[in-house]
Amino acid sequence: MRARARLVAEVDAAGRTRLASLRGEPPLVLRRTGPRSAADTDEAEVHLVGAAAGPLGGDDLRLEVEVGAGARLCLRTVAASLALPGAGGGRSVLEMVVRVAAGGVLRWLPEPLIAATGCDHVSRSVVELADGASLVWREELVCGRAGEAPGDARIDTVVRYAGRTLLRTDLAVGPRAAGWAGPAVLAGAKATGSVLVVRPQWADDGLPAAAPLGAGAALLPLAGGPAVLVTATGPTAHQVRAHLDSAAAGRGSDSVAAR
Secondary structure (H helix, E strand, O other), X not given: OEEEEEEEEEEOOOOOEEEEEXXXXXXXXXXXXXXXXXHHOOOEEEEEEEOOOOOEOOOEEEEEXXXXXXXXXXXXXXXXXXXXXXXXXXXXXXXXXXXXXXXXXXXXXXXXXXXOOOOEEEEEEEEEEOOOOEEEEEEXXXXXXXXXXXXXXXXXXXXXXXOEEEEEEEEEEOOOOOOOOOOOOOOOOOEEEEEEEEOOOHHHHOOOOOEEOOOOEEEEEOOOOOEEEEEEXXXXXXXXHHHHHHHHHHOOOOXXXXX
């Protein structure tokens, strides 16, 4: 299956965020679901709805997101993504291309990706942030369903701030990823995740200091811009999410914890 989706958020004359473009194809279906209350009218909330099973082997999916100057967008998914093998084999690919203008704010808060046995899936994300843009970017991966070994899954993410590479990560798990369960990677953990928080204010106020956050979790300031990365591994997705939300929210990340 081949599908394309595009989301553009802009600020209207009254200073409210409006969705200038909201279109997609199954399984990438976009639905506006917010703001939640009068206090949140400056932020648009959109959910990505999986209109079909998957991603399945052979799927070619692409999501483009643009956040204009001063616009605020929260993008979520309604459920976890379950990467499955396709009947004809082949790799499934989800590509995200994101741009956030100066003064724009994007919160990407999806549910986890679950790498089911036999899958071969790649998620690639390229995020371009203008100087003065803000970002909360969460990624979570669960290695197989309950009681099963994972298939092959790879998450490849590049984030640039003001033209400079801020973060480049590449995590692979599964039978073809050498050493992924060893002490240098997941150390036998079933789930892993991270939250990248970019706040322009930190350029003047200074970055939070690096800190351990309990077993398997840490906060790290990044040298390439006003940003911190919170990472966590654990036996369950629930425990990983708890680490990510509590740590990032405690660092003033614009309410990373579920609202």
